[in-house]
Amino acid sequence: MLGKLIKYEFKATYSIHLLMCAIVLGMSVICGLFSLIPTDQIVDDITHAGTVFTVMLQTLLQALLGLMMSGITVTTLVLIAVRFYKNLLGGDEGYLMFTLPVSRTQLLWSKLITAMCYIVLTAAVCVLANVLAYLPLLIKTTDIEVNPGDVLAGLRELLRIFIDLLRKIGYGDVSVSLMLASLIVSGIISIPVSVLRFYSSVSIGHLAKKHRVVASFGAFFGFYAALQLITLVAFICLFVLLTAAVTDQVRLAVTEIGIYMLPLFSAGQFILHYLITRNVMNKHLNLR
DSSP states (O other), X not given: OHHHHHHHHHHHHHHHHHHHHHHXXXXXXXXXXXXXXXXXXXXXXXXXXXXXXXXXXXXXXXXXXXXXXXXXXXXXXXXXXXXXXIIIISSHHHHHHTTSSSOHHHXXXXXXXXXXXXXXXXXXXXXXXXXXXXXXXXXXXXXXXXXXXHHXXXXXHHHHHHHHHHHHHTOOXXXXXXXXXXXXXXXXXXXHHHHHHHHHHHHHHXXXXXXXXXXXXXXXXXXXXXXXXXXXXXXXXXXXXXXXXXXXXXXXHHHHHHHHHHHHHXXXXXXXXXXXXXXXXXXXXXXX
């Protein structure tokens, strides 16, 4: 049944997301094509004026593309929160959803999985848009041929340099592998955490008798402030330990343990936001 809920959620939301992605990618292609227009200075005044106009147009298109990428990111997050509120915590739609023969946990997970897919899609579109917009200019100015194999090889080379740097610092192969795995796992967990932070904020706002939207914003910024405070305290503690009169081995061990703690910290956030959201849906639902 969870699969049917996810399929229904995609059917209800895919059109607007795909439209936004298509617009951003279309703008990136236009930016890439305009970047190929030569802008060399020529003595002729008319040509010089045309060159200035071309540069201004290229700059404007790049700025517009940046605004559009920021816009699609913000819009995706807003739509995720609005969809959750209207579908599960709102009036008529909420009543309809909770009459389905499915558990509330399945309803929550269908929203969460769909939202994560859209966040990954949005991030991939933004990366691809940057490639389409600036890669032609890079090829033109450097006079080189670029293919996907070269790009992947370059990324592997950067990763190898980073690993070699860790080894020179004093970390062994096992430690390097575990630290990289910790960073990857923490990054993966951060995707559902970012969605659940919105869900838990909206859920807390749902408990308010009036001004629920304001209460939701307050809860979100409260979570954000708490996260920043915990991060700041952790960095201060790490800085104190690293600058104390200890051996290099102790500093390496402290840094390594700090990296190992990142997935646990992300998992803790996941559990906290998930339990808040599920608790509101199970015990404090007030559809009106």
